Amino acid sequence: MGENRPIVFDNLSMLSIAELLADPDLRLSLVAGQDAVQDSEIEAAAVSELARPGPWLQGGELLLTIGLLLPGDFDGCRDYLADLKAAGVRAVALGLGGDLPHQCAPRRLIDAADEVGLPLLTVPDPVPFIAVTKAVFAHRARAERRELEWALQTQRALTAAAVSPGGLLGILAAHRTATGRTGVVIDLLGRVLAESDPGGDELSVALADQLTAVRDHGLAAAAVDISGGRRRELHGLGARRLRAWLLLDSPAEMPVAQQITGDLVSLLSLEIERRHGLDSGQRRGRAQVLDRLARATVDDVVAARWLTAVGVPDVDLRAAAVAAPQDADDLAADLLITLPDALVRVVDDVVELAVPRGTDLPGVLGTLAGHRAAGIGIGVRPGALAVSLRQARSALAASRVNGRHMPAEDIASSRLLLTAVGAEPLSAFADAVLGPLDAADRSAELLHSLTVFLENNGQWAPAAAALQVHRHTMRNRVDAIERLTGRRLDSVHDRHELWLALRARDAARMSTD
Known part of the structure; x- marks a missing residue:
């Protein structure tokens, strides 16, 4: 979905080694580790003359040193640089000078840097380390300022869309233009209400498992799925209660501005609540x-x-x-x-x-x-x-x-009606109606014959056939039932009471099982 997406904001842009080398005021030189330059981005600068500075670093640094304690052999230099790389150091800059330990990068250090795969730079004599650290942090400050400016511009664009007639679609479109991310709003039944790009139903299917997992969390519901090269997010929308869902989709490598996502959720929630008010x-x-x-x-x-x-x-x-x-x-x-x-x-x-x-x-x-x-x-x-x-x-x-x-x-159905009464009243009614048959010598036979007779709508021939007895035998059993119960089976009312008693007895048994 939405593969042709212009990226306006690249998050906090890191400083590359290439940018440092291109700075004419620094006049840095790359002397080793050329193959690792493309993957190296500088987050900070640090100065250290320790033999093992790794434990004191956080990672992402350009380490500046005059090589005061630099090992005198290749193996020692290799171990020194490997320790720095393991600590997350992105590059090493060796300060050179006539009154410093080194006037040029030692061959043992160059060879070790190439083997370890860590870029090695040199800082010429007139350039102080403070100039390099200032350049690194100035770049970071510029990037943070650009991020803040972009965030403010994007927030204004989203706000302008929210107060315009475009509704949900207008807000999603403004967000899409600013971030390049696909946005879809679906209702609580999963129907698409608005989408910045075609394919909202597909995104709903892709996030179906996440939606099921967080559905009961209400407005606190949120989920992120990073798989298959995509980053997909799910957020609940609404002010006082969950009204809808926001789905977001972008390539996994695309930076994400979390504060803008929060603004988007808020503005979409306000728009949905506005719809409720208008209705x-x-x-x-x-x-x-x-x-x-x-x-x-x-x-x-x-x-x-x-x-x-x-x-x-x-x-x-x-x-x-x-x-x-x-x-x-x-x-x-x-x-x-x-x-x-x-x-x-x-x-x-x-x-x-x-x-x-x-x-x-x-x-x-x-x-x-x-x-x-x-x-x-x-x-x-x-x-x-x-x-x-x-x-x-x-x-x-x-x-x-x-x-x-x-x-x-x-x-x-009578069964549901009967089960709502309770086992004791049902048993009492059934025993009152069927008690005379229960006490008879052929109790089971008479009760079964009564059941079959009623199930065949009081017709002699079908009932006798179902019992596999002669019609006269069926009549004799019915006569016995009428005599014992005092009810006539040619009476609709009496047949109904006997049938209801049989059903009540079954329902009472089921409720006690």
């Missing part, structure tokens, strides 16, 4: 429409007129109710931003919403309200939304008991 009027209008549709069923023509007035398509709708005891208003705002065709309102500590039937409502709630109780109604015509909303409220109660999101379809 407050829309939220109120849609909440009012949901209030009307929730009261009772209405004519579909009337419902369509209400929906169209607030920008919601006239299609079948599906309702949901989500528990939000502490942050109902914030959750409602998140849902409305994430679901542009939704109706949303807050009732006490519950967020109620309605979305077009084709929306992946379970998936959305799994992402935005994964740890909350939630009930989901069936899809209905617009005028009958009150029915779906009533189902969602009932399913919310079941969700609180079962610990998962509950679609209305999942609770439309």
Whole structure:
């Protein structure tokens, strides 16, 4: 993604040996270690006449010495330079002079520098070491000033983009121009809201594992992935709560200005919060429409007129109710931003919403309200939304008991209703109804025959076939059941009570297992 990217800022530019050699005031000479010059950048300058100065250095230095304790043989020089290289020294500069130990670089030192691979420079007699150290630190000061100037210019450019009509895209574009880094903003469902370069979906896929790992960290969420020659970053966006994600991508070797990344996160967060504020009027209008549709069923023509007035398509709708005891208003705002065709309102500590039937409502709630109780109604015509909303409220109660999101379809069964009662009441009811059969001589036979008879809708022939008995035998068993229980199996009411008792006994057993 975004391979043709001009780099305006190269971070804190290090001083190269070539730049030092090119300084006419210093008149330095390179006498050994030419092959290592390209990889050597100077971060600081230090002067030392110790025999082993390595432990006193931090790395990245140009070491200046007059060679006062320089070993007198090749092996000693090699060990001296190898120790410096291991300490991170980038180059050695030997001071020359008529009253100094050396008027030229010794051959043993030159040969050792070539073997170790450490650049060796000479400082001519009239040039003091302080001039070299000043040159090194002056370059660093200039680089720091350039960095500060660049940061201020970039911050102004980002601020100008933030107050312009360009929104998220304008801010990302300004950042892209200043840093050369690709930026993508995605919502909490992973949909691209704005991108500085094409391919935002690909970047989302590349950072999917990191996003999963930090999703629950809220606004503190951040991750960096450096692999495959790329540096990819992930940052949470929002002011009081997580609203979206910022994804950044650049070549791994590209320097990164962390303070600019922080400014980018802040400005994008402000823009997203501004969007939430602008949508407050829309939220109120849609909440009012949901209030009307929730009261009772209405004519579909009337419902369509209400929906169209607030920008919601006239299609079948599906309702949901989500528990939000502490942050109902914030959750409602998140849902409305994430679901542009939704109706949303807050009732006490519950967020109620309605979305077009084709929306992946379970998936959305799994992402935005994964740890909350939630009930989901069936899809209905617009005028009958009150029915779906009533189902969602009932399913919310079941969700609180079962610990998962509950679609209305999942609770439309007698088994779930029975398991909500409790084992003791179920057993008491079953024993009261079926007790006479339990006490009979052929208890198991009669109970099994009753079950098969009811499962075959009270039809003699199919029940007898299922039991592999004669129809007369089936009639005799049914007569016995009626006599013992005092219930008639040609009565719908009596059949229902017997069937309910059998189901209650099964449910009680399951709840105690």
